[in-house]
Amino acid sequence: MIAGFETPSDGSILLGERVLADAGGVVPPEKRNMAMVFQSYALWPHMTVADNVGYPLKVRGISGERYREKVSDALKAVRLEAYAGRRPADLSGGQRQRVALARCLVTAPDVVLLDEPLANLDRHLRQEMEETFREFHARSGATMIYVTHDQAEAMALATDVAVMSEGRLLQVAAPAEIYARPEGRLVGGLIGQGAILALPERGAVRRDLGWDEILTRLVDRVPGGTRMDVLVRPQDVVLGGEGLPAEVEGVLFEGERYALRLTLGDGQKLRAYSRVACNEGERVTVRINAGWRL
Numbered sequence: 001m002i003a004g005f006e007t008p009s010d011g012s013i014l015l016g017e018r019v020l021a022d023a024g025g026v027v028p029p030e031k032r033n034m035a036m037v038f039q040s041y042a043l044w045p046h047m048t049v050a051d052n053v054g055y056p057l058k059v060r061g062i063s064g065e066r067y068r069e070k071v072s073d074a075l076k077a078v079r080l081e082a083y084a085g086r087r088p089a090d091l092s093g094g095q096r097q098r099v100a101l102a103r104c105l106v107t108a109p110d111v112v113l114l115d116e117p118l119a120n121l122d123r124h125l126r127q128e129m130e131e132t133f134r135e136f137h138a139r140s141g142a143t144m145i146y147v148t149h150d151q152a153e154a155m156a157l158a159t160d161v162a163v164m165s166e167g168r169l170l171q172v173a174a175p176a177e178i179y180a181r182p183e184g185r186l187v188g189g190l191i192g193q194g195a196i197l198a199l200p201e202r203g204a205v206r207r208d209l210g211w212d213e214i215l216t217r218l219v220d221r222v223p224g225g226t227r228m229d230v231l232v233r234p235q236d237v238v239l240g241g242e243g244l245p246a247e248v249e250g251v252l253f254e255g256e257r258y259a260l261r262l263t264l265g266d267g268q269k270l271r272a273y274s275r276v277a278c279n280e281g282e283r284v285t286v287r288i289n290a291g292w293r294l
Contacts, residue, residue: 002145003036003113004029015110030059034111035104035142039119041096043088050075050084053102060107074106077139078132094125101136112136114146118153130156151191155179163187181207181292188231188294193259195270196294201228209291218244218264230291234259237272243287246270248278262286 001008004020004027012022020027035056043052054071057063062070075081078098088096097117104112114133118126134157137144148154154161155175162172163186171183182188188196199217202225206213209230239260249269250261258277262270262284270286278284 002111003034004032032111033107033109034113035107035109036113037097037100037104037115037117039116041088041100041120043096043099045088047087048084049080049086049088049091049099052088052099053106056103056107070106074102077105077136078102092125093121094129097121097129098132101132105136105140108140109142112140112142112144114144116148117146118148118150126153133157161191163190165190182231182294185229185294188229188292192233193271194231194233195268197230197232197268197270197291198227199230201226205293207293209293211287211289214288214291215244218266229294231294232270232288232291234271234273236288236290237262237270238287238289239272239274239278239284241285241287243285246284246286248280248282248284251278251280253277 001021002013007026008021013020015032018027020032044055047055050071053074054067057067057070071084072081075084078101080095080098080102083091083095083099088099091099100117117133118129121129130153133144133146137157146154146157158175160172161175161178163170163178165186171178171187173181178187179192182191185196188194197214197218199214200220202217202220205228214230214232244264246262246264248260249263252259258274260272260274260278262272264270264286270288272286
């Protein structure tokens, strides 16, 4: 709908003060000065890299020295000037995606729409392309709307993250804000690793909880009463020393650390990180330094 491929059934879409779509009419895609990067690259196989990048200029009637200069600048921006004469079939996945980016850059768009552009790339290439996207964003000055199911990508690239579920916008905030202070159980469960504890809700409760308050509520065995959801991040769970008893339920080696799944005495689950190996079934003590009431 933002690109203009679909017409909204209700409401309006504005770019700054400019109305792109509402009940009165729709601005066609070619008049919106937007560019799109597709998940599948959408490059023309019979064209060279330079011809793919320059196609939007050709459509706009730009030719000659200005055409060649713009194509050259766009290819330099994605470090592909040496590949100008090649065909897409001769390129790697990451290089093809950079060609698609250069095709966006060449028209100096106001808005760039990216539809899961890294989904087809391996982990190493994804990290490399994230750097390319950051450079592209800084260079172009365009607004970028980036659809992804990979929260690490969203956190790494975005100035603002919007979390959507079942057609509803649940929260919009900067990455650090949405990670540290998610609104609601669904956002808390979606963003980052963590566990959600059900604790007794007694009296006035701050949103951010420390160890003393968490401990008091965890050892409160009074049945019934209202409960509140508290999100606990793995980095806020410390093993050893004085704390609550827990049992190691699962261990996953992640290279630089071990990711643990723990079960507290009341059956509730926690996640934690450890620099040393633990065994499943091992008894440990845990201290929860911080929690966030959802």
